[in-house]
Amino acid sequence: KNEVEQxxxxxxxxxxxxxxxxCSYSVGISALHWLQQHPGGGIVSLFxxxxxxxxxxxxxxxxxxxxxxxSLHITASHPRDSAVYICAVSYNxxxxxxxxxxxxxxx
Amino acid sequence: DAGVIQSPRHEVTExxxxxxxxxxPISGHDYLFWYRQTMMRGLELLIYFNNNVPIDDxxxxxxxxxxxxPNASFSTLKIQPSEPRDSAVYFCASSLATGPAGELFFGExxxxxxx
Numbered sequence: 001k002n003e004v005e006q007x008x009x010x011x012x013x014x015x016x017x018x019x020x021x022x023c024s025y026s027v028g029i030s031a032l033h034w035l036q037q038h039p040g041g042g043i044v045s046l047f048x049x050x051x052x053x054x055x056x057x058x059x060x061x062x063x064x065x066x067x068x069x070x071s072l073h074i075t076a077s078h079p080r081d082s083a084v085y086i087c088a089v090s091y092n093x094x095x096x097x098x099x100x101x102x103x104x105x106x107x
Numbered sequence: 108d109a110g111v112i113q114s115p116r117h118e119v120t121e122x123x124x125x126x127x128x129x130x131x132p133i134s135g136h137d138y139l140f141w142y143r144q145t146m147m148r149g150l151e152l153l154i155y156f157n158n159n160v161p162i163d164d165x166x167x168x169x170x171x172x173x174x175x176x177p178n179a180s181f182s183t184l185k186i187q188p189s190e191p192r193d194s195a196v197y198f199c200a201s202s203l204a205t206g207p208a209g210e211l212f213f214g215e216x217x218x219x220x221x222x
Contacts, residue, residue: 020201035211035213041215042215042216043198043200043216044213044214048210062124086150088150097138100149
C-alpha cells in the first residue's frame with residue numbers, strides 16, 4: 001500500500017466547476033505539500049501546510065491531521081488550471097509523493 | 108531571485124556517453140534535492156544535500172550516477188555511462204529547510220533522452 005494516496009487519478013470537468021482533489025496518508029507527518037505540474041513539465045509549489053486551511057486566489061487547501069487527510073479545492077475552475085496536482089508529505093526529513101491527479105478543465 | 112536554474116533544459120545523447128546536469132539553487136537555501144521523473148515511477152528522490160554535504164543518496168539508482176555540490180550555489184548530477192533507461196526528466200529543487208518550514212522550489216527540469 002502506498003503511504004500517500006491521491007484520488008481521483010484523473011478528473012475531467014467543465015469550466016466553472018468546483019474541483020476537489022483528495023490526499024490520504026498513513027504516516028505521521030510534519031507537513032504536507034500540494035504542487036502543480038503543467039504540461040511541459042515545470043513543478044510549482046502551491047501550498048505547504050501542517051494544520052488547518054490555506055487559501056491563495058481560487059485555490060484552497062485543507063488538512064485534517066487526525067484523519068490523515070488533505071484536500072485541494074479549485075473554485076471557478078478554468079482551462080488554465082489543467083495540470084497534474086501532486087500531494088507530498090514530509091516524513092522523517094523525507095518527502096513521500098503521491099502519484100498525482102491529472103486534471104483537465106474543458107471550456 | 109531568479110529561482111532554481113537548471114541546465115541543459117533538453118539533452119539527447121547516445122548510450123554510453125557521459126551526461127552532466129547542472130543546478131543553481133536559490134541563494135540562501137541550504138537544502139538541495141535532485142529528483143527524477145518518469146511515467147512509470149513518478150517523482151523519485153535521488154539525493155539531497157544540506158549545506159553542500161550529501162545527506163541521503165539512497166535513491167541514486169546505480170554507481171553510474173553521482174552528484175556533487177562543490178559550493179552553495181552549484182550542484183551537478185552526472186551519469187556515466189548513460190543508458191536508455193535513464194531517459195527521464197531530472198528536477199533540482201531547493202529549500203530553506205526540510206520539515207514544516209521546507210517549502211520546495213523547483214527548477215524547470217532537464218529532459219534527458221538516451222538513444
